[in-house]
Amino acid sequence: AQKVTQAQTEISVVEKEDVTLDCVYETRDTTYYLFWYKQPPSGELVFLIRRNSFDEQNEISGRYSWNFQKSTSSFNFTITASQVVDSAVYFCALRTYEGAQKLVFGQGTRLTINP
Amino acid sequence: GAGVSQTPSNKVTEKGKYVELRCDPISGHTALYWYRQSLGQGPEFLIYFQGTGAADDSGLPNDRFFAVRPEGSVSTLKIQRTERGDSAVYLCASSLIPQSTDTQYFGPGTRLTVL
Numbered sequence: 001a002q003k004v005t006q007a008q009t010e011i012s013v014v015e016k017e018d019v020t021l022d023c024v025y026e027t028r029d030t031t032y033y034l035f036w037y038k039q040p041p042s043g044e045l046v047f048l049i050r051r052n053s054f055d056e057q058n059e060i061s062g063r064y065s066w067n068f069q070k071s072t073s074s075f076n077f078t079i080t081a082s083q084v085v086d087s088a089v090y091f092c093a094l095r096t097y098e099g100a101q102k103l104v105f106g107q108g109t110r111l112t113i114n115p
Numbered sequence: 116g117a118g119v120s121q122t123p124s125n126k127v128t129e130k131g132k133y134v135e136l137r138c139d140p141i142s143g144h145t146a147l148y149w150y151r152q153s154l155g156q157g158p159e160f161l162i163y164f165q166g167t168g169a170a171d172d173s174g175l176p177n178d179r180f181f182a183v184r185p186e187g188s189v190s191t192l193k194i195q196r197t198e199r200g201d202s203a204v205y206l207c208a209s210s211l212i213p214q215s216t217d218t219q220y221f222g223p224g225t226r227l228t229v230l
Contacts, residue, residue: 004157035218043204044118045158045221091157101146101171103219105157 002027004094006106013082014114021077021109023092029053032096034068034075035103039089051075082113117141119222121207127228128197136192136225140209147190148219149182150206158206164190197229 003026013019025034036048049059051068059066063080079086089110093103120139128134140147146165150158160174164184172182179197184190194201204226208219 037221042223043226044223045206045208047218047220050218093157101148101163102160102174103148103150103158105159107155108157 002029002032002094002096002104004092004104004106006090006092006109008109009107010110010112012112012114015084016081018078018080019082019111019113021079021090021092021111023075023077023106025073025075025092025094027094027096029096032094035093035095036066036075036077037091037093039091039108041088045091048077079111084113084115087111087113119207119209119220121205121222121225123225124223125226125228127230129230130197130199132197132229134194134197134227136194136205136227138190138192138207138209138222140188140190140207141211141220144209144211144220145187146210146212146217146219147184148208148210149190149192150208152204152206152224154203161192161205194227197227199229202227202229 005024032053034051037045038048039045056068065078067076089108091108092106095103122137148163149161151161152158162172162182163170167184167187179195182192204224206221206224208221210217210219
C-alpha cells in the first residue's frame with residue numbers, strides 16, 4: 001500500500017522567514033515518483049515538482065528547494081524568504097508503478113505568510 | 116495553451132437528484148483522471164481513462180458514480196441519487212501519456228453541494 005503523511009496541518013510565519021514543509025511517504029515499490037502541488041485559494045492544484053526514486057539529488061528553483069532522502073522516506077519542501085503570495089495549501093503526492101496511474105496525496109499543509 | 120477546464124464551477128443540488136460534471140482536458144492529452152477532495156483533505160483518486168476506456172475505476176465509491184469519455188477527450192462524471200456525503204470538490208486532471216513518469220495537470224474543480 002502507498003501512503004503519504006504531512007504531519008503539519010497548518011503553519012504560520014512572518015514574511016521573509018524560511019519555512020519547511022515535511023512529507024513522509026510509504027511504499028514497497030522500488031520505482032516511484034514524488035510530487036509537490038500548490039493549491040491557492042482559487043482551488044486549482046498547481047504542479048511544482050516531480051522527483052523519481054532514483055534521483056536523490058536535491059533541487060533548487062528560485063526560492064523553492066526540495067530535499068529528498070530515501071533513507072528516511074522523506075521529501076521535504078523549503079521556501080526561502082517567504083512571501084505573502086506563497087500562502088496556500090501544499091500537497092505532497094506519491095505515484096508508484098504498482099499503484100498504477102493514481103496519485104496518492106497527503107492531507108496537505110496550510111501555509112499562511114503574514115505581512 | 117489552455118489548461119484543464121471544468122464545468123460548472125459550482126453545483127448545488129438536492130439529495131436524490133442526478134448530476135453531471137464535465138471535464139475538458141489539455142488538448143492532446145490521452146490520459147484523464149478524476150479525483151474527489153473533501154474539506155480539509157487531500158484529493159482522492161476516483162477513476163482514470165486511457166483514451167476512451169476506463170483503465171482503472173477502483174476509486175469510485177459505489178455504483179451511483181459513473182464516468183464516460185466517449186471520444187477520448189471530454190469526460191463526464193455522473194452521480195445518481197446524490198447524497199449529502201457526496202458534497203466535495205471534484206477535480207479533473209490530464210496527462211500527455213498514462214505513465215507514472217508523467218505529470219498530471221489539474222483543473223479548477225467543480226464544487227458540488229448536496230442539500
